[in-house]
Structures are given as structure tokens and as C-alpha cells.
Amino acid sequence: MENEDLSAKAKSKFSISLRGLSQPMSxxxxxxxWDVCARTVISEYAQQSxxxxxxxxxxxxxxxxxx
Numbered sequence: 001m002e003n004e005d006l007s008a009k010a011k012s013k014f015s016i017s018l019r020g021l022s023q024p025m026s027x028x029x030x031x032x033x034w035d036v037c038a039r040t041v042i043s044e045y046a047q048q049s050x051x052x053x054x055x056x057x058x059x060x061x062x063x064x065x066x067x
Contacts, residue, residue: 006045010038013040021033
């Protein structure tokens with residue numbers, strides 16, 4: 001799977017997930033939704049590629065919600 005495929009898959013999950021958010025959407029809710037979608041796609045890719053996690057390869061995630 002190419003990086004472009006991961007991006008497209010994350011964008012698709014994000015688009016579907018946004019429809020489930022109540023209106024009006026806050027920027028924080030949108031960012032959290034993107035975070036969940038991106039993590040899910042990366043985790044699925046890692047599992048399909050023989051295990052491991054994003055964090056074990058690239059380091060830990062930063063919590064940008066506290067910035």
C-alpha cells in the first residue's frame with residue numbers, strides 16, 4: 001500500500017466521520033476526529049504489514065490539543 005493510499009483512506013474515514021458530528025462543529029472536534037481517523041488507518045496498515053505500531057517506528061504521538 002502506498003502512502004497516497006493511506007492518505008486517501010484517512011480522508012475517506014474523516015469525511016464519513018464528520019457527517020456524524022453535531023452542528024456547529026468546533027475546530028477541536030474536527031481535529032480530534034482527524035486524529036482518530038489517521039491513527040486508525042496507520043494502525044490498520046501496521047497490523048497488515050506484520051505488526052508494530054507507528055510509535056514503535058517513529059516515536060510517540062504529540063498531544064496537540066493542549067497547545
